[in-house]
Amino acid sequence: MLNFSGEALSYGRTTVLSDVDFTLRPGERVVLLGRSGAGKSTLLNAAYARMAESFPDIALIPQEHGLVPQLSVFHNVYMGRLDAHGAAYNLANLVWPFRAERRAIAPVLETVGLDGFARATVETLSGGQKQRTALARAIHRGGRVLIGDEPVSAVDERHAAALIDELGRRFGTILLALHDVALARRIATRLVGIRAGRIFFDRPTADVSDGDIHDLYRA
Template identity: 60%
Template sequence: MTPLLALERESLGYGGRTVLSEVSLTLAIGERVVLLGRSGAGKSTLLEVAHDRMAPHTRVALVPQDQALVPQLSVLRNVMMGRLDDHGAWRNLRALIRPPAADRAGVRAVLDAVGLAPEIDRPVGQLSGGQKQRVALARAFWRGGAVLIGDEPVSAVDERQSGALLEDMRARFDTALLALHDVAMARGFATRLVGIGRGAILFDAPPAEVSDADIAALYTR
């Protein structure tokens, strides 16, 4: 079966600057791949490239690190934006001005899953950092699709809630490519761990084959 993503010895970066060299990475249907590494190691760059490569031929739900929310708009309307490319501009404008009852009910359901249903009409700019992160995740849930890409999608919520949200991600998406900062959660979620450091992929293996020493080495200079 053709993988959703296949990078073969590629150099990745931005603005003419190489961040990662000789990158080879695949993502097949049913895999949950988690990227580990220090801040600035290149995880976000790799996720951006993966999204750009897959999005033209696969429905991808994205949780970016900066959340990409519109603070002046309500939680409802921010979540609805997950499906903007399903419709034309005129329908989207009407829906954002006066959300259809079916959309409101569907959004409320995904907000309930992330614990934010009571905030459905609240402007996003009034929310806490953890709440904003959950709005971005709810937007991805509302979008749905073949694969979820998330850049530290639960970093701003507590450990108990993070675990529940990761379980919900697992249930909603057959395939996922995430960057996570919590190693224990990464081990529990992933079918493969990818370690990034020193401008390259240092390991790519099932969690059982990655030692604590391998992971510790990612966070030392």
Template identity: 50%
Template structure:
């Protein structure tokens, strides 16, 4: 079963095309990494995939580049937002006022996996950039689903944490599409690498089939 499909698609905002004649499929079990310079269209492609898959009724965990957190709320409540659409308004209101013991236990265990121990009740506004990014990742992991879509989900953490967090994503989601800027991490995590340049796909292949020269051409001036 194919989870997403594009055939000759043109994607962009308003009248401006960011990506043209784009064709690809996403199958279960694939970890697709989007590579390319800033502004090439990785975020646009992720947004389109999100709309397509959620429109088809698939459960998608999203980790946006801007985190999309509520700074005044605690870490715990921001993570709980990952499942807001699972329940009605009254259930969600009660959870936000007084989170259930089961919810707190689930989120606390997840925060420990992300090196955020002891921060469940801290306002997001008081966190560092790297901590905020991990809270956004925690919300996506807490949501769960068929596939995770991540837009630079580990860009604000150090080179030691990055691989560990990507391993956590791989362990929780059989299928993922992520935009990364770290080529080494992309080769380590992905089963497919999709290189974007000048509005088109430069390569779409397994990591071992992408040569260093192809990768260099992706970022060359």
């Protein structure tokens, strides 16, 4: 589905990652690990840009959520499927949400712990609630692939694990960046460590030791 071979990946004009050899195959659940600024987001963004050309049914959870603050939770979640309808339908649903759309989104909101928040505007939500809204939008969109940048960082530990499990059930192929190693081990079939602008390790989860993790994060 995705292949980088010896490539340099940039943020703007700055090269962030060098000599990138990375693949993503159907059915894999790959988690990127590494210190802040190591280049995880750069790899995710490059992966999304390249895969979207061939796989339009990709769900994305960006690190900054990508929500419209002035709109309701319902409308932000609905936007996950904007491309499923024409402009006239989308505009009408913006003015007066259709019952069928409300019914489709209600169970998704319940899944992420936002039952009863459909009419709340995003700007009134806490950080964790905004993140759950972004999760709900991705779940509502569905598709073969999920790409997510720290999708549960603002959620408490117990609910974060439940949400990660839910993403694993919903999507066949997953590429995430996570800061929580336990959550990474929980969902990943493969772990990729990024350090100092390069891929430090890329192995099946069972083959990554605690020592490998320590070396990845050491100063």
